[in-house]
Amino acid sequence: MTHNSWPGAHGGGWGGAPQWGGRPPEAPQPGVIPLRPLFLGDIITGSFATIRGHWKTLAGVALAVQAVVLPVMALVVGIAVVSVRSHFAPVFHPPFGEDPAPEHVVPLVVAAVVVFALLMAVGVLGMAAIAALCPAVLKEAVMGRPTTFRALWRASVRRAPAVAGAMFLSGLIAGSPVFAVLAVWLPLVFSAGHGEDSLALLGILPLLMLAAAPAAVWLGIRFGLAPAVVVMEGAGPITALRRSTALVRGEWWRIFGYTVVFVMLAGAVSYATQIPFNLVGSFAMMPALNGLPEHGALSAGAVASLVLALVLLFLGGAAGQVFQIAFSHLASAMLYVDQRIRREGLAEAILTDLAAAPAPPAPTGPAPAATGPHRPEGDGQS
DSSP states (O other): OTTTTTTTTOOOGGGGGOTSSSSOOOOOSSSSSOOOOHHHHHHHHHHHHHHHHHHHHHHHHHHHHHHHHHHHHHHHHHHHHHHHHHHHHHHHHOTTOOOOHHHEEEHHHHHHHHHHHHHHHHHHHHHHHHHHHHHHHHHHHHOOOOHHHHHHHHHHHHHHHHHHHHHHHHHHHHHHHHHHHHHHHHHHHHHHHHHHHHHHHHHHHHHHHHHHHHHHHHHHHHHTTHHHHHHHHOOOOHHHHHHHHHHHTTHHHHHHHHHHHHHHHHHHHHHHHHHHEEEEEEHHHHHHHHHHHHEEEEOOHHHHHHHHHHHHHHHHHHHHHHHHHHHHHHHHHHHHHHHHHHOOHHHHHHHHHHHHSOOOOOOOOOOOOOSSOOOOOSSOOO
């Protein structure tokens, strides 16, 4: 599917950049943003408006994803533990003076590697599903259309593998400067042994990482719009990386600055969201902490207080993390929309698409009687 799949006619119209020092021209706004090149405030308010207007479907799909991911992770761990449990005692409690035998150590190592890889794969797919959810919601919110749980669930699950591929490739490429530093540094450390040269190499690692950071950030911003491209345009991972590069070209510094603001804002709101849960959870934990030294064991009430505190802390952390992820991906998708408005005449294409959409069906049955000077709509009179 080409990049014109979500209205993508090229042309002028609202595609020009706003002028400095003045108010932008009035633009149609069928949804959460005006259809013109966006300022920083437009993207922030549009992202919050999308969350406010579609929070039920956003939260519902995100919870549904977690309801699938967490049991699968637990199942993977459970199967691994059952498979190698006979090797635990010989490895962790060997006879006095004896080392664990290789036939017991190797299965545990293999199981740990397999479990780690499977948990990473499941976690990345879950994260990708949530990352795909945000552009799918924004696609409807920009056009002022309602969303449903079923449609967003299908969109996020269907595009999750491609989004995961784009995220993996972009992370791999963006992290390549850091990987290159480690590939050079680690052999030098091992060859230096435990002398002064090894200490010197440990000291220069932060400097090498600092030198690699600008290249990693540059690559990360360059490919940052790829998840939105995958969802909005139905593109594959490699095509999405190329499209992201083309959209960011010439606007890197503006997108970088906006992204820094988005990350800071998402982190601040996420932290503020967790504060009430943490405060109430801390107060709920006090009976358990006060009862333990006195009685030596927790009473039923103290256990209930401890469970309530842990639940509150978990809910606060989960709510803050979900908001942070959702806002970051919504803001990134907003940048994608903004770039296409500026470069490809997306605003006019959206208006054309909305104008060509079929009108809602007329009401059936007898029209209600008019109660005042104004006639009700749909009575067939002009």
